[in-house]
Amino acid sequence: MRPPEKRMTLAMSGLFILMILLFFADLLLGSTRLEASDVIRSLLGQGTPGGEIIIMQFRLPKALTAILAGAAMSVSGLLMQTLFRNPLAGPDVLGVSSGAGLGVALTLLTITPLISLPEGSAFAGWGIIIAAWAGAGAVMMIIMVVSTHMRDIMTVLIVGLLLASAVSAVVTLLQYFSNEAMLRTYVIWTMGNLGNISYPQIRALALSTAAGLVISFVMVKPLNAMLLGETFSRTVGVRMQRTRVVLLAASSILAGSVTAFCGPLAFIGVAVPHIARLLLGTTDHRWLMPGVALSGAVIMLLSDIISSVPGGGHIIPVNTVTSLIGIPVVLWIILGRAGLGRRF
Amino acid sequence: MSTGNIIAETSGLAIGYRISRRVFTVMSNLSLQAKQGELVALIGRNGTGKSTLLRTLVGLQPSLGGVVSLAGTGLHDIGPSRLPRIVSFTSTEPLAVRHIRVRDVVALGRFPYTNWIGALTSSDEDAVSDALEATGITSLAERSIDNISDGERQRTLIARSLAQDTGLLVMDEPTAFLDLPSRYAIVSLLRRLTREKGKCVVYSTHDLDTAVNEADRIWLMTGEGVAEGAPEDLILKGIFEKAFESPLLSFSSSSGTFSFIRGRETAIALEGTGKTARLTEKALGRCGYKTDPRAGIKVVVGERDGETRWTLVDGDRSTVFGSLYDLVNSLPGDAGQ
Numbered sequence: 026m027r028p029p030e031k032r033m034t035l036a037m038s039g040l041f042i043l044m045i046l047l048f049f050a051d052l053l054l055g056s057t058r059l060e061a062s063d064v065i066r067s068l069l070g071q072g073t074p075g076g077e078i079i080i081m082q083f084r085l086p087k088a089l090t091a092i093l094a095g096a097a098m099s100v101s102g103l104l105m106q107t108l109f110r111n112p113l114a115g116p117d118v119l120g121v122s123s124g125a126g127l128g129v130a131l132t133l134l135t136i137t138p139l140i141s142l143p144e145g146s147a148f149a150g151w152g153i154i155i156a157a158w159a160g161a162g163a164v165m166m167i168i169m170v171v172s173t174h175m176r177d178i179m180t181v182l183i184v185g186l187l188l189a190s191a192v193s194a195v196v197t198l199l200q201y202f203s204n205e206a207m208l209r210t211y212v213i214w215t216m217g218n219l220g221n222i223s224y225p226q227i228r229a230l231a232l233s234t235a236a237g238l239v240i241s242f243v244m245v246k247p248l249n250a251m252l253l254g255e256t257f258s259r260t261v262g263v264r265m266q267r268t269r270v271v272l273l274a275a276s277s278i279l280a281g282s283v284t285a286f287c288g289p290l291a292f293i294g295v296a297v298p299h300i301a302r303l304l305l306g307t308t309d310h311r312w313l314m315p316g317v318a319l320s321g322a323v324i325m326l327l328s329d330i331i332s333s334v335p336g337g338g339h340i341i342p343v344n345t346v347t348s349l350i351g352i353p354v355v356l357w358i359i360l361g362r363a364g365l366g367r368r369f
Numbered sequence: 370m371s372t373g374n375i376i377a378e379t380s381g382l383a384i385g386y387r388i389s390r391r392v393f394t395v396m397s398n399l400s401l402q403a404k405q406g407e408l409v410a411l412i413g414r415n416g417t418g419k420s421t422l423l424r425t426l427v428g429l430q431p432s433l434g435g436v437v438s439l440a441g442t443g444l445h446d447i448g449p450s451r452l453p454r455i456v457s458f459t460s461t462e463p464l465a466v467r468h469i470r471v472r473d474v475v476a477l478g479r480f481p482y483t484n485w486i487g488a489l490t491s492s493d494e495d496a497v498s499d500a501l502e503a504t505g506i507t508s509l510a511e512r513s514i515d516n517i518s519d520g521e522r523q524r525t526l527i528a529r530s531l532a533q534d535t536g537l538l539v540m541d542e543p544t545a546f547l548d549l550p551s552r553y554a555i556v557s558l559l560r561r562l563t564r565e566k567g568k569c570v571v572y573s574t575h576d577l578d579t580a581v582n583e584a585d586r587i588w589l590m591t592g593e594g595v596a597e598g599a600p601e602d603l604i605l606k607g608i609f610e611k612a613f614e615s616p617l618l619s620f621s622s623s624s625g626t627f628s629f630i631r632g633r634e635t636a637i638a639l640e641g642t643g644k645t646a647r648l649t650e651k652a653l654g655r656c657g658y659k660t661d662p663r664a665g666i667k668v669v670v671g672e673r674d675g676e677t678r679w680t681l682v683d684g685d686r687s688t689v690f691g692s693l694y695d696l697v698n699s700l701p702g703d704a705g706q
Contacts, residue, residue, distance in 0.1 A: 029470070029511070110465040246487040250480055252469060253529075254462040260427055261480040261533065262453040308469045311486060 033312045036304045040319040047326035051088040090219045094283045095325025096318035097234040101279035102294030103317045108272045109172050115295030116280035120188035121161045125284035128160030130196045134203040157285035161277040214288045216342035237279035245310040291344045292351020297321045373405030376537050376569045382435035384425045395421050408563045410580035411573040413590025419573040427458040453481035457533040459526045459540040472510040478532030500531040520551035540572040556583045636661035641670025652693045
């Protein structure tokens with residue numbers, strides 16, 4: 026094994042172990058004190074009734090969601106960065122999360138009250154997910170069109186910003202016409218929340234995340250070629266049009282599903298691919314893809330632990346934590362690299 | 370000279386762009402050839418369509434008419450999976466990544482041969498090592514592309530092209546942004562690939578010197594079309610002069626290079642021999658003096674105490690100088706302008 030491969034294997038194993046440890050830490054830590062033995066017994070279905078409810082109904086779904094959401098958002102960001110050749114691309118930065126949010130807002134604030142569906146029904150799961158995909162996909166398509174005409178990174182970012190603003194204006198308008206209960210649901214959703222998610226919803230999230238990750242992993246070869254530019258990719262036989270559509274779909278599915286259930290998770294998508302590149306020391310998507318997924322899961326679990334631990338009782342919105350982790354990374358990209366170097 | 374098989378050929382080719390329904394023809398009726406084992410330099414002024422021709426040749430953009438055939442098959446009849454095994458292309462497009470290892474860049478040249486995930490077999494690894502060695506960058510293999518010089522980066526791209534294992538290598542301005550020694554090094558590397566590996570290399574360049582000295586064949590783009598032939602053929606036919614016609618330049622057919630035209634020249638006599646005399650003539654020429662034995666003023670090159678001295682004789686006055694700089698700065702009149 027060459028030294029780089031040794032390092033990557035080491036980093037990946039480290040990340041995997043860290044993910045397992047943090048997963049259990051996430052189950053163990055929270056506003057109610059539980060012993061490690063309680064946690065394990067509850068997982069095996071032999072715990073005290075109270076502990077079992079806390080673990081199985083609250084902490085386990087939250088920890089599982091953290092893993093899924095972290096992996097999905099981060100891989101989505103990785104795809105966008107390579108696709109748009111933009112180190113600052115990510116679901117939230119490019120307005121893709123906002124697009125997904127618009128889809129969610131439309132379902133939560135208009136359609137759901139109209140046909141008055143019971144909370145937690147199958148429609149509430151897949152309906153919201155599909156609306157989020159559509160919203161995310163629409164924004165991705167606009168960004169794609171802009172980025173094929175404008176090579177400039179800043180232009181694309183500004184368009185993303187404008188799209189996000191336009192979308193939030195529409196959402197504000199929707200809020201104006203909706204009732205108080207719906208509004209509260211929506212506002213809580215925007216804060217980013219890993220907790221409020223039912224098992225059927227986790228299943229939907231897991232299925233779509235798995236689908237998105239599988240599609241992404243199938244694309245590692247063209248993704249690697251795209252690192253050397255579009256012209257190169259075309260001359261070695263990459264079908265760019267098809268590749269773009271597939272990558273667009275995959276990143277919309279990943280970012281859209283997470284956004285549908287957890288709200289617009291800030292900065293995870295932009296920051297984690299850079300953290301993973303740094304840890305693994307590679308740009309090869311064959312390693313980067315699983316590395317980014319693991320790093321995303323680790324950072325999301327960490328954010329969740331931080332958001333629920335301090336002081337006990339209170340839970341700070343997870344978006345606050347992810348922003349505090351993500352913003353320094355983004356600043357480091359912008360400042361530490363002679364402006365926007367146009368490259369990763 | 371080798372007489373290899375024709376690997377690239379165009380006949381009646383028209384190149385240009387289609388933007389919505391409007392057609393912009395850059396050049397038409399191009400009939401060109403390149404053979405195995407040949408170094409072909411594509412030369413032309415800015416905006417004559419060098420990149421358009423190269424991109425059309427490798428199938429990156431559609432032709433507006435005529436035929437391109439590569440390795441004996443029409444471009445349209447070559448399947449998308451076979452084309453990358455016939456021709457490789459190196460553009461001036463910047464890389465999207467900063468921290469990619471040289472070896473990884475070269476390994477991406479194996480793209481057309483690897484499986485769905487891009488895993489390298491041992492024969493792929495061999496091809497990568499060979500390409501690194503042929504371009505002299507084996508020692509840089511584990512370095513990041515950002516930590517090597519421009520010339521080394523160009524070698525990396527050539528190695529990648531080589532790893533693609535195609536008979537035809539097309540390169541858009543491989544010597545752009547390089548200093549003089551690096552330019553020569555790159556062109557002689559390209560030439561060596563044609564000789565030792567039997568490749569055909571077609572490259573575009575603005576560097577006439579290296580092209581005239583190293584290329585087997587030149588495609589010279591002028592306003593009227595592309596002239597083709599050995600560099601010396603084109604010089605003999607006076608095509609170079611026409612292609613780069615400019616009131617500021619004069620073309621020397623003997624050396625195949627251009628030099629500035631100095632405008633009005635004053636006669637000056639020069640006495641001396643060897644390298645010193647030739648350089649003295651050059652310095653005088655730069656300042657608007659032309660050597661003529663009948664001239665009134667005279668420069669005598671000589672030696673005193675083992676040091677070269679220049680004596681300027683003007684009528685009965687004579688002055689001695691220790692350097693050409695001092696000499697040309699005390700030449701009389703406004704001849705320097």
